[in-house]
Amino acid sequence: MDRLTLPALNLPERVEHIASALLNPEETYRLTDADALTLMREAPVALLGTLAVARKRQVSGDNVYYNRNIHIEPTNICVFKCRFCSYRRGAGEPDAWYHDLDAIERLAAQRRGEPITEVHIVGGVHPDHDLAYYCEMIRRVKRQLPQVAVKAYTAVELHYMIRKAGLSLTEGLRRLKEAGMEAIPGGGAEIFDPEIRGRICPEKPTADEWLATHEAAHGLGLATNCTILYGHIETYEHRIGHLSRLRELQDRTHGFDAFIPLKYRNMHNPMSAVGEVSLPEDMKMMALSRLYLDNIPHIKAYWPMLGIGATELALSFGADDIDGTIDDTTKIYSMAGAEEQRPRLTTERMEQIVRAAGFTPVERDTFYRPVRR
Ligand code: V47
Ligand code: SF4
DSSP states (O other): OOOOOGGGGOOOHHHHHHHHHHHOTTSOOOOOHHHHHHHHHHSOHHHHHHHHHHHHHHHHTTEEEEEEEEEEOOBOBOSOOOTTOSSOBOTTOTTOOBOOHHHHHHHHHTTTTSOOOEEEEOOOOOTTOOHHHHHHHHHHHHHHOTTSEEEEOOHHHHHHHHHHTTOOHHHHHHHHHHHTEEEEOOTTOOOOOHHHHHHHOTTSOOHHHHHHHHHHHHHTTOEEEEEEEESSSOOHHHHHHHHHHHHHHHHHHOOEEEEEEEEOOOTTSTTGGGOOOOHHHHHHHHHHHHHHOTTOOEEBOOHHHHOHHHHHHHGGGTOOEEEEEEOSOOOTTTTTTOSOSSOOOOHHHHHHHHHHTTOEEEEBOTTSOBOOO
16 A cells, blocks of 8 residues: 555645644654644644654653552632632532541541552642641641652642742742642643633632742742643633743743643533533644643643543543542542542553553653652
């Protein structure tokens, strides 16, 4: 059979031009914002998958990463009222929960002896706590599980607790690092465009504040992730503008390890009427993330949010990480209607998912170092 060439695919001219630049083995082509928009509007989904996997292979070869982790969600009581959030409650509402420091330490103690390498701590922005409380929470988790890396608090929680303490971002983060925080999750970024941000999460720190928090963390050598919340009232232009700001910061700091495109799930929140985007749209977003963010090494398909089938498919659209075993310790997505109501996967099942997509599973730690057992 003749070799398949791009002209044989009969693509729109601009798409063919961008695809051949991306596939050129002589140089790494950086997508412009206009290229990204053309690909999202005009490229066949399957072509985006092919391009994204080719790029993924340059970065992480055959490897697809997973880790053994649990989440601790200290509370769903939150001072903010993001309109997409199915999880937050006001203090005193019937299904609000709150674990005090002793309870959190007990949750960690229950995991002693298990082979987990990471504890991910994220929750609502509680009105009553201060920086010292959050430092103490990390110390207590580390006391019970000294071998794990604590990846804790979104930039939204961090910004709130550090400003409340009257400290600079760098000084506040330095205190948390001293307490044992080693990495920061990517949440709270949502959509950077001020108009859309103002409509879906008006009280949250601004895009500049979110980015400044991560920049300060990178300055202290903390590993951080970044996210987008897509598939609600934003346009492709808003998504690309968001990615552009992340790519620009990463060019300066090289501090982001992974990007996680978070699909808006619409159950039980004030934005439910917006609906959810389709599976092909999720895959386009995954591929765009891989292709546009050429300076962020890992693109994560977060299975509790996408579901297991879509996570396997995402590996054919440029993802190289499927996150962790979780062990039924997060409620953010199940409360928003995700299929996985008791999110938990064994490492065997994670490895099966990766092999079924044609890749090699690699257990990693928080810093993407392979874990050898
Ligand atoms: O910031 C809340 C999102 C985020 C909904 O860094 C929703 O490894 C969709 O940051 N539909 C928090 N998304 C979760 C998060 C995260 C998750 C997994 C891995 C990592 C990492 C970070 O959850 C929030 C918000 O963007 N979220 N409600 C919803 N209805
Ligand atoms: Fe609070 Fe986070 Fe929910 Fe916003 S997304 S209301 S900050 S818990």
